[in-house]
Amino acid sequence: GEDVEQSLFLSVREGDSSVINCTYTDSSSTYLYWYKQEPGAGLQLLTYIFSNMDMKQDQRLTVLLNKKDKHLSLRIADTQTGDSAIYFCAEGFGDGGSQGNLIFGKGTKLSVKP
Amino acid sequence: DTAVSQTPKYLVTQMGNDKSIKCEQNLGHDTMYWYKQDSKKFLKIMFSYNNKELIINETVPNRFSPKSPDKAHLNLHINSLELGDSAVYFCASSQGWGLDEQYFGPGTRLTVT
Numbered sequence: 001g002e003d004v005e006q007s008l009f010l011s012v013r014e015g016d017s018s019v020i021n022c023t024y025t026d027s028s029s030t031y032l033y034w035y036k037q038e039p040g041a042g043l044q045l046l047t048y049i050f051s052n053m054d055m056k057q058d059q060r061l062t063v064l065l066n067k068k069d070k071h072l073s074l075r076i077a078d079t080q081t082g083d084s085a086i087y088f089c090a091e092g093f094g095d096g097g098s099q100g101n102l103i104f105g106k107g108t109k110l111s112v113k114p
Numbered sequence: 115d116t117a118v119s120q121t122p123k124y125l126v127t128q129m130g131n132d133k134s135i136k137c138e139q140n141l142g143h144d145t146m147y148w149y150k151q152d153s154k155k156f157l158k159i160m161f162s163y164n165n166k167e168l169i170i171n172e173t174v175p176n177r178f179s180p181k182s183p184d185k186a187h188l189n190l191h192i193n194s195l196e197l198g199d200s201a202v203y204f205c206a207s208s209q210g211w212g213l214d215e216q217y218f219g220p221g222t223r224l225t226v227t
Contacts, residue, residue, distance in 0.1 A: 043206075043218040045216065045217075090157075102216070104157035
């Protein structure tokens with residue numbers, strides 16, 4: 001069945017880079033997403049990558065996709081205290097689209113220490 | 115301006131009761147969703163509506179019934195609440211039917227005692 005795995009916790013110092021990893025089992029996903037959840041708030045889409053891409057960069061964020069190993073990572077450069085949140089990895093499925101069905105991981109809690 | 119809003123934010127109720135959670139989006143989106151996040155933070159889709167029509171209905175007990183009076187609203191009714199229904203429920207919306215970015219509400223924490 002479909003499964004998305006992430007490590008539950010990550011702690012870094014302000015200014016360092018953070019790397020959050022995700023593995024998934026279903027290779028038929030069309031897009032892979034990273035969402036951020038701040039305390040008491042909803043999920044905010046950070047970035048996404050098409051499944052036939054290897055890398056996508058967006059300012060401080062770099063997404064790497066290794067489709068062979070079914071491994072996705074999110075790198076945050078120059079991590080700030082405001083980056084402290086829970087980060088969810090998600091797969092989207094469907095012909096040319098997710099059809100609204102997203103499979104989420106359990107989330108990685110990122111703590112940034114001053 | 116709140117894009118996707120849910121009420122109430124917290125809901126504490128006893129087993130056997132019937133309750134509703136409301137969701138409204140002011141983005142003009144065509145598609146709305148309900149997700150359940152369990153205590154281990156796993157998020158799973160329950161329902162999806164596109165232009166007031168049910169598109170996705172995952173394996174969810176019949177006690178859960180979505181109602182979409184119009185495109186901007188998707189309410190979740192739960193009958194005969196059980197302890198296992200305790201979770202955070204997220205509503206979301208997207209412009210179309212497909213890969214469009216989904217906007218999530220703040221979540222409703224339901225506690226069944």
